[in-house]
Amino acid sequence: MVQYNFKKITVVPNGKDFIDIILSRTQRQTPTVVHKGYKINRLRQFYMRKVKYTQTNFHEKLSTIIEEFPRLDQIHPFYGDLLHVLYNKDHYKLALGQVNTARNLISKIAKDYVKLLKYGDSLYRCKCLKVAALGRMCTVLKRITPSLAYLEQIRQHMARLPSIDPNTRTVLICGYPNVGKSSFMNKVTRADVDVQPYAFTTKSLFVGHTDYKYLRYQVIDTPGILDRPFEDRNIIEMCSITALAHLRAAVLFFLDISGSCGYTIAQQAALFHSIKSLFMNKPLVIVCNKTDLMPMENISEDDKKLIDEMKAEAMKTAMGASEEAVLLKMSTLTEEGVMSRLLDQRVEAKMKSKKINDHLNRFHVAIPKPRDNIERPHSIPQVVLEAKAKEAAEKEKRKTEKDLEEENGGAGILDGHNVADFLDPDILLRLEELEREEAIRQADGEEEDFEMDGEELTDEQKEQLAKIRNKKAVLIREHRLKKTVAQNRSTVPRKFDKDNKYTTKRMGRELSSLGLDPSAAVDRARSKSRGRKRDRSEDAMDVDDEQEGNKKMRVRSKSRSMPPAHEVVPGDGFKDSTQKKAALKISNSSHKKRDKNARRGEADRVIPTLRPKHLFSGKRGKGKTDRR
Incomplete structure (x- = not known):
């Protein structure tokens, strides 16, 4: 088993992160609220606990760093000299020594300020002593920030050894x-x-x-x-x-x-x-x-x-x-x-070695005696040889595209020829000739005959097609002007259309000029603009039925717009509705206690006034005791 494993050394945070970790832990793990009614002895204990807890956390973290990094005098000489070659053992020992000194200074600071807090005579004095103690601890740690950064670089390099x-x-x-x-x-x-x-x-x-x-x-x-x-x-x-x-x-x-x-x-x-x-x-x-x-x-x-x-x-x-x-x-x-x-x-x-006799007493080597003079060479079955050959063939490296490329002569070679040989050196000149020919054809074909589906058009149809194309070009230009940054705004409602550009009369005139019957389009536009009106001849029963139907439609549309709470929507991260129901149930029960205490959220640490003044001040008259 390997004795030295440097990959398990804990990460060394830098100075700023170190302080943030310790102070946030102190804030989370110790009481945070002081009430007016606390006696001075309780106030001292409150702030002494914070100072001691901060010192303990600093001590544990720094002790972990000192203990996990190997000591060059206590490990194998090979690793001791290797670390000296890679990192210079003087700098290494100096960095660990500074961490050890910082640990001792923090312990001394905590001890001194706890002694001062025992004799604090007011809330303000105790609070100032606590702030001074934590501040001095953080100052000591900031001074060893370069050493912590150096040790972290060494830890990362040692993990790769x-x-x-x-x-x-x-x-x-x-x-x-x-x-x-x-x-x-x-x-x-x-x-x-x-x-x-x-x-x-x-x-x-x-x-x-x-x-x-x-x-x-x-x-x-x-x-x-x-x-x-x-x-x-x-x-x-x-x-x-x-x-x-x-x-x-x-x-x-x-x-x-x-x-x-x-x-x-x-x-x-x-x-x-x-x-x-x-x-x-x-x-x-x-x-x-x-x-x-x-x-x-x-x-x-x-x-x-x-x-x-x-x-x-x-x-x-x-x-x-x-x-x-x-x-x-x-x-x-x-x-x-x-x-x-x-x-x-x-x-x-x-x-x-001297232990050879002890080992030889435990062994017995048996040598069989030959029964005849016949030689019996070893024989391997043919099936085994075939299986072994097949296994060796399967182990051969499969050729990749890169191997095939190297066999053909390397990158840029295709079928024994350089890819550059296939390039035409006069390709740019030929491209210019093609462009000139295309320009000449376009100039000659400006007045070409109109054809649609392989049939030539009459003069009247040609004239109408030209008008449609001109109109289409005008509309495209107007649309592009509207899409610029200066005019990229929403459509103006018709009630603000004072010029009356968009009316059914104008639409009828334009359709008539094109030779089309505008009556159907005008009627359809008017029917859409009027909207639906209720028939006054319906009786009250019909009205009730219609209202009930509208209500059902509203409920149906609402249900379509918003799915039920337990229904799984893509992107929720739930497998099915059962899992989502269970998650909602756990979520509701988790903040039940918080809601009962009138908390706004998990971070709400506000303590309301325990004795409101309007309830506990002034004289009470007869019949006024029930509100307490």
């Missing part, structure tokens, strides 16, 4: 930048470390886990290290140095024998010798990577000598291990020999 267990089986990968460390990490674990063909892609520690023979291994990918003095190394390189110095792990030192990383084998060997003091008492494996680009047989004699020197140093560190276990030749496509070597190291450590 990997959860590394320093006490478990660990594999540590190190070497120059761009030698294949992250690629190997992705092969042996499920970690998804970014891999790019340039240096310092990995800028922090990455952790992955892998299983080998029922044992869990923690694999740590470190950023690349350059061969330069200790003082010149940056924070990214110091993370790797810290992990190498403090973690008890099997170290894999990666060598890029192809030179594609940008560094020669001599430079990588120099780095190995400069940091070999960090490999003491740790299993060390030298991994010659990228053998697919440069086989070991093709490297020069000088480089072979350098690798042999590194191998000799590794054998000394690994306490006499074999050459095959110390030097691995691999590409990131293979995993040969790495995990088996780690298991061998663990078995050797167990065998050298």
Whole structure:
């Protein structure tokens, strides 16, 4: 189980939010009303309670911050040095020390003002002391606002740190930048470390886990290290140095024998010798990577000598291990020999311990005796082989559109040709020619013959169609003028139409000029303008029936305009009417007590006068006692 989990540290609010949280809690959790009849002792207790409660809240919040942030002297040296590299332990301790000092000052302020409140002689004096106490507490907290902001930034960064267990089986990968460390990490674990063909892609520690023979291994990918003095190394390189110095792990030192990383084998060997003091008492494996680009047989004699020197140093560190276990030749496509070597190291450590005899007494290894000399090789059924092949085929990565695009030559390539080859360079000139031809056709076709539905019109029909089109154009222009900002107003009622522009006579004249019969349109307009009148010949019974019908119509229209309270309307957020009824019932019962106390809402804290003057003053005469 991981011992250090920095993701659980509580959020550190800034100074202003801190004060708002504490003061609003004090206002909500303590009494807020003082009555005239309170004795001085009760007034003192009232304000002392506020000061003590505020101090307690400040103390709890600040204590949570101090306790949850790790103390660099009490945690594992790896995390202590890592936090020092990332944040500078002097600034870190100073910020926590200021928070601790503020906590003590607030406690002292509360203690002093509670002592003064014990001897407050009036309501005004007690209130002033309470305000002064809370004000001084808030002033102390405002002074540590920069420290709180610094601690919050550290908390956010620490939450992103990997959860590394320093006490478990660990594999540590190190070497120059761009030698294949992250690629190997992705092969042996499920970690998804970014891999790019340039240096310092990995800028922090990455952790992955892998299983080998029922044992869990923690694999740590470190950023690349350059061969330069200790003082010149940056924070990214110091993370790797810290992990190498403090973690008890099997170290894999990666060598890029192809030179594609940008560094020669001599430079990588120099780095190995400069940091070999960090490999003491740790299993060390030298991994010659990228053998697919440069086989070991093709490297020069000088480089072979350098690798042999590194191998000799590794054998000394690994306490006499074999050459095959110390030097691995691999590409990131293979995993040969790495995990088996780690298991061998663990078995050797167990065998050298003093508890080996206790363990051996518990084991019994049974070796069966052969019954004959016949060889019986293992046989795998064909069905199993087919199933395994089918499973491997299904695991193949399905090709995406991007893969197909890369196969065809990349972006901008279509069927082996560049998309730019299909563009016509004279397209703008041709577009101008088309526009000129269109303008000539429009000029020639201004007096073209009118045709409708493929039939030529007579002269009279052409004249009427021209008038209609002209009239339509005039109406469109007038409408557009009305829609401007200056004239965008509602239609003027007819009773204010003094010019009588819109009358039935005018409509009749215009329809007659168009050759249409206006009588039907005029009659319809007049019937709509008159409205409905009641027939005076109806008797009283008919009148009552009509009123009852109108009443039913009004009720029906009202019910249509406003649905019942329990009916679900889209957007209410209820599943059905039953759920809405239950919610309304709970809502009504929730404010019943508030309504009974004549409260306006949940925030109404007004306390009415308990003894109204008109009821409790003056002399009472006979017969006046009933109103009390």
